[in-house]
Every structure is written in C-alpha cells, then in structure tokens.
C-alpha cells in the first residue's frame with residue numbers, strides 16, 4: 480500500500496467529528512477538503528478532482544447515499560467510502576451496489592479511517608491503470624529495434640540514451656519515414672517511465688475538432704456526437720508518455736492548450752469546467768522545419784521553446800553510410816536472398832521515403848521474386864533507372880525556366896569551371912523551380928515532392944538566389 484498523500488474530500492455535517500477527522504488526516508500529510516453538506520460537495524467536485532471521498536450517510540438535505548448517486552450520475556471518477564452511525568447489513572449492501580468502494584461505522588478509530596482511505600486510493604489507481612492498459616492494448620505496437628550503425632545513427636542513439644532518463648519534452652525532427660516514432664519509443668524505453676503508458680496521436684491524420692477531443696477528451700453533450708464523457712489521451716497517458724506526431728500540424732487554436740499542459744500539467748475536457756492535472760512526458764515529432772513555422776507565424780514561439788528543450792534530428796537514409804545493408808539484413812527474412820546487383824541498386828538509391836520506402840520495396844520484391852532470390856528486376860523502375868545512371872528528368876520541366884536565370888557557377892568565385900558540374904546544377908535548379916511552381920510556391924509540398932527536407936529546399940533556394948544575383952564575369956560564364 481502506498482503512503483503518498485491522498486487528495487481527500489470529507490463530507491460530514493457533525494462539526495466536531497468533521498474537524499477532528501480533517502485535522503488528523505492533514506497532520507498525516509493528506510490534502511483534505513472538508514465540507515458540511517452534499518450540495519457543497521457536488522459544487523466542489525465540478526471544479527476539482529479528488530481521489531477519495533468520505534460521505535456521512537445521515538446528513539440533513541442530501542443524504543450520503545443520495546450524494547453518492549449524484550456523483551455516479553455525473554460520472555465523477557473518485558473512490559467513495561460511506562460512513563454511518565447506524566450500520567446495518569442492508570445499508571452496507573445498498574451503498575456498495577450504488578458504487579461505494581467501502582463502508583465504515585462510527586465511531587471509528589482515526590487510524591482505521593486513514594487506512595481505509597489509503598486502500599480506496601490504491602483501488603482508484605488500479606482502476607485507472609486498468610483503463611490505461613485497455614486503451615494501450617489497442618494502440619500499442621510491437622517494439623521495433625533501432626537498426627543502424629552509421630555514425631549519424633550512432634550519435635542519435637547516444638542522444639536517446641542521454642535524453643531518455645529525463646522527464647523533459649523532446650522534439651524529434653526528420654523527413655518522413657526516417658523512424659521518428661521508432662526513436663520516440665526508444666526514448667521511452669530508456670526512460671524511468673518505460674513500464675508506463677506510451678500513447679500516440681498523429682495531428683495530421685485527424686480533423687481539427689477531433690484532435691482536440693482526442694487530446695483533451697470531452698464532456699457528454701459538449702458537441703453533436705458527444706454521446707458520453709470521454710477521457711482524452713492526456714488522461715490516458717497520465718504518468719507515462721504521449722507521442723505527438725506531426726506536431727507542426729497542431730491547429731493554432733490548440734497550441735495554447737498544449738502549452739498549459741506543458742507548463743503546469745493542467746487541462747480541461749471540451750465542455751467541462753473541471754480543471755484536471757496530469758503528469759505526462761511529451762515527445763513530439765515533425766517533418767516540418769518548426770523554426771521556420773515560428774518565423775512564418777504558423778507555430779507559437781513559446782510552445783516551440785517548450786517542446787524544443789531537447790531536440791534531435793534524424794538523418795535521411797541516404798546520409799546513413801552502411802545502414803541500407805543493415806536494414807536489408809533485418810527486414811529480409813530467411814529464406815530470401817538478394818543478389819549483388821540488386822543490393823548495389825538499393826545502396827545507391829536516394830530514398831526520398833527513407834526507411835519506410837526501403838521496407839516497402841523489400842516487401843514488394845519478396846512477392847515478385849522468382850523463388851527466393853531477389854534480383855534487380857524485382858525492384859521498382861525508379862530504383863533500376865537510378866542504378867543505371869538514367870535518372871530521367873522530364874524535359875518539359877525546363878520550359879518555365881528562362882535560360883538567363885540559370886545559375887552560372889556553383890561556387891561563384893571559382894575561375895576554373897567544370898562544365899559537367901555547371902550543367903548538373905542548372906538541371907537541379909530548373910527541376911527544383913519547376914516543382915515549386917507546380918506546387919504554387921508551397922515549399923513544404925515542394926520539398927515533399929522532391930524528397931528532400933524542407934530546410935534543404937530553403938538552403939538550395941538561397942544558393943540559387945545568391946548565384947543568380949551575382950554580377951556575371953567572364954570567368955563564370957556558363958557554356
């Protein structure tokens with residue numbers, strides 16, 4: 480039995496007994512609120528959350544049994560002990576039937592009262608844990624090992640080991656499919672909360688109204704379709720970790736609510752005035768450049784600083800030397816084999832969809848292969864073309880770019896120009912600008928189409944701009 484302080488509500492009309500009980504429990508370190516009537520108690524329960532309540536059975540106005548019924552009807556979650564001067568078996572049975580967890584007769588020793596309150600609190604914690612576990616069974620996924628020994632992944636793993644044991648928020652950035660959720664789970668596994676709930680939400684996958692009710696829960700009747708009270712993921716994750724994927728997509732109206740939970744753990748369900756407190760570690764992930772979102776006014780600066788306290792950036796797969804081979808070994812199960820050409824093609828590909836794309840390609844190849852040997856013919860066209868050095872760029876993509884706007888040099892100051900490098904850079908610029916135009920200037924979408932990180936697109940555009948603005952000298956004239 481735990482001896483942590485109990486958040487206790489005591490409802491007793493006899494002044495002396497109420498004061499004596501309240502003082503005793505307070506001296507024992509519990510957080511006690513004592514009131515003399517059922518009406519006062521109900522008003523309090525609307526605003527505050529209690530773990531345990533002790534109701535005197537016989538009170539003028541509203542009896543303890545009636546109060547218990549009202550509490551049940553309002554779906555207020557707390558453990559109730561009924562206290563009575565005239566205990567009978569019948570009244571004890573009906574109290575239990577109404578949902579009381581315990582029944583005590585007066586006079587009772589104060590030590591007994593405390594003991595029963597502790598048992599009730601532990602029962603409440605068990606019930607809560609049970610709800611959390613049920614919620615998790617449907618959400619939890621098998622653990623995925625973090626495969627990769629490249630230098631960049633080794634340094635990610637070192638950061639995971641360092642940030643894991645703190646209970647501070649972590650922000651994981653990286654392109655889609657780089658393994659942000661896998662890393663979030665690894666952080667949780669390295670933390671003191673490893674045996675506590677790990678609950679996930681993807682802000683991009685849900686409409687705005689649903690994101691709010693998923694995260695914060697709602698009160699019955701608070702909007703059309705809210706047919707019952709529903710706890711939010713913050714409550715379900717209480718004591719554990721909440722992984723907020725695609726946090727860059729969190730609607731602006733919800734950002735202050737999230738900030739409040741991060742600041743002092745307080746939140747309210749939609750349509751409720753009751754303030755709740757939760758203790759949840761937040762791990763957030765995004766494939767957007769959140770700093771630019773802040774600069775563009777799409778993401779609150781104060782929230783950004785809160786979640787960005789500890790951050791880590793996942794490298795794209797094309798920058799993880801040797802990891803494609805390790806991922807092949809991991810995901811290509813026996814009896815499948817891959818021949819040298821196919822392996823080489825996979826190693827050389829630029830993987831815009833990162834690890835997720837590699838897994839899909841391997842799964843597809845296992846289906847298409849004759850027997851159990853995967854060859855280059857079982858790989859998708861874009862990978863085969865890449866491997867043959869035939870990455871084809873649609874010639875029409877050059878039409879919208881005027882020849883005089885092409886960059887003249889990659890370095891800008893070099894007097895020795897390599898023709899082939901110049902042409903490659905020209906092609907790259909034309910392609911990037913074309914994709915950007917096709918996406919009506921939306922850099923996030925263009926970056927996604929190009930298979931590069933948004934930050935990289937910004938850097939490329941800056942470079943293109945710099946080279947275009949430069950005074951053209953003979954030494955940098957393009958052929």
Ligand SMILES: Nc1ncnc2c1ncn2[C@@H]1O[C@H](COP(=O)(O)OP(=O)(O)OP(=O)(O)O)[C@@H](O)[C@H]1O
Nearest residue numbers: 623624625626654655656657658659660661834835
């Ligand atoms: N290092 C890794 N080792 C093993 N499997 C991995 C690794 N990284 C990613 N995966 C696998 O790749 C797939 C995509 O990973 P995950 O969902 O974590 O990526 P993500 O970056 O969160 O993607 P998104 O931004 O689209 O949500 C999953 O099937 C995951 O198990």
